[in-house]
Amino acid sequence: MPKVVDHDVRREQVAEATWRVIGRDGLDGATLRxxxxxxxxxxxxxxxxxxxxxxxxAFAAGQIAERAGQGIAQAQxxxxxxxxxxxxxxxxxxxxxxxxxxxxxxxSFWARSAIDPVHNAIHxxxxxxxxxxxxxxVVAAQEAGQIDDRRDPADIADSLIAFGDGLCxxxxxxxxxxxxxxxxQLIEGMLIALAPSRRTDS
Amino acid sequence: MPKVVDHDVRREQVAEATWRVIGRDGLDGATLRxxxxxxxxxxxxxxxxxxxxxxxxAFAAGQIAERAGQGIAQAQxxxxxxxxxxxxxxxxxxxxxxxxxxxxxxxSFWARSAIDPVHNAIHxxxxxxxxxxxxxxVVAAQEAGQIDDRRDPADIADSLIAFGDGLCxxxxxxxxxxxxxxxxQLIEGMLIALAPSRRTDS
Numbered sequence: 041m042p043k044v045v046d047h048d049v050r051r052e053q054v055a056e057a058t059w060r061v062i063g064r065d066g067l068d069g070a071t072l073r074x075x076x077x078x079x080x081x082x083x084x085x086x087x088x089x090x091x092x093x094x095x096x097x098a099f100a101a102g103q104i105a106e107r108a109g110q111g112i113a114q115a116q117x118x119x120x121x122x123x124x125x126x127x128x129x130x131x132x133x134x135x136x137x138x139x140x141x142x143x144x145x146x147x148s149f150w151a152r153s154a155i156d157p158v159h160n161a162i163h164x165x166x167x168x169x170x171x172x173x174x175x176x177x178v179v180a181a182q183e184a185g186q187i188d189d190r191r192d193p194a195d196i197a198d199s200l201i202a203f204g205d206g207l208c209x210x211x212x213x214x215x216x217x218x219x220x221x222x223x224x225q226l227i228e229g230m231l232i233a234l235a236p237s238r239r240t241d242s
Numbered sequence: 243m244p245k246v247v248d249h250d251v252r253r254e255q256v257a258e259a260t261w262r263v264i265g266r267d268g269l270d271g272a273t274l275r276x277x278x279x280x281x282x283x284x285x286x287x288x289x290x291x292x293x294x295x296x297x298x299x300a301f302a303a304g305q306i307a308e309r310a311g312q313g314i315a316q317a318q319x320x321x322x323x324x325x326x327x328x329x330x331x332x333x334x335x336x337x338x339x340x341x342x343x344x345x346x347x348x349x350s351f352w353a354r355s356a357i358d359p360v361h362n363a364i365h366x367x368x369x370x371x372x373x374x375x376x377x378x379x380v381v382a383a384q385e386a387g388q389i390d391d392r393r394d395p396a397d398i399a400d401s402l403i404a405f406g407d408g409l410c411x412x413x414x415x416x417x418x419x420x421x422x423x424x425x426x427q428l429i430e431g432m433l434i435a436l437a438p439s440r441r442t443d444s
Binding site: 067068069156196230233237 | 393411419
């Protein structure tokens with residue numbers, strides 16, 4: 041069914057163009073006209089794939105979680121459970137190339153989710169799943185002795201996710217103070233801080 | 243000079259009203275008319291105190307840092323240096339009453355700072371100062387043996403600030419999963435994770 045595939049690909053291309061426009065001009069600037077121009081399509085083509093601007097923005101917001109989820113699924117299939125996967129997941133949440141359109145749109149969608157129930161529902165569904173997934177790896181890391189097992193795995197998972205979100209904020213707003221190698225160093229430092237205390241070695 | 247005081251108080255009242263409107267309706271919804279209505283003034287009064295909407299929004303953004311700075315200065319004058327102050331600072335960045343208008347406007351101002359040089363400058367000036375202040379307390383906590391001194395204090399300070407920012411995001415968007423007592427518990431867990439490893443005790 042090549043037509044169905046084309047349809048999906050086209051929608052994803054439009055979502056990516058939407059991220060870029062939002063990253064550049066904010067959510068206000070993300071008009072159908074501007075998104076169409078960025079995607080290299082006519083406004084009519086965009087309207088063929090989306091009901092209206094709200095429908096497109098909701099899809100573009102959902103695709104942020106979708107892409108992160110794809111990266112996480114790949115990490116799960118390729119890497120051993122526990123700390124190694126956890127590190128990979130953090131680097132998906134705080135990607136190396138923060139210039140990537142996916143991250144630059146994030147802050148605008150968060151602000152929108154704070155006041156818009158539709159976007160809040162999209163956001164919370166994604167983060168519910170993320171928090172469960174990260175918790176599973178924390179448990180695996182605790183069982184492997186890689187992370188302190190005296191703390192609630194849900195607390196550790198949610199703290200890691202909050203830390204990753206905060207790093208996205210800091211890196212977007214203060215890119216000079218939070219360059220790529222420093223972000224990785226801070227993530228590594230956080231994972232080390234969560235390691236079992238040396239007392240358990242003695 | 244009671245007139246000068248009144249002027250400042252009035253401007254702060256308008257800033258608080260601006261936070262409330264942004265928290266409810268987003269930055270788009272924060273028109274001069276709506277802010278005036280929220281503050282209980284006429285639009286003319288608002289225009290007496292601010293050049294235009296941009297001037298008001300910039301002031302309201304700066305006041306977020308100003309208020310946090312006042313809380314931090316109070317913590318510095320009342321509490322012992324090191325871990326106790328650091329904990330107090332985290333609870334100023336992630337305040338108990340997250341419903342407070344100050345935090346609900348934060349996500350919108352962050353999104354704006356990502357695309358608006360004026361807001362980015364206001365934001366970065368505030369965070370530069372914050373990062374320096376927190377680093378000083380991390381050093382004090384390290385010297386007191388309360389925090390692992392093998393790590394760069396700037397890295398620990400910036401990680402704590404990113405964690406606090408992320409907790410503000412999580413708590414605003416997922417208030418059910420991040421209630422007040424859990425936020426404090428996660429902050430405490432983070433400070434414990436940064437403690438010196440037990441090896442130094444043996």
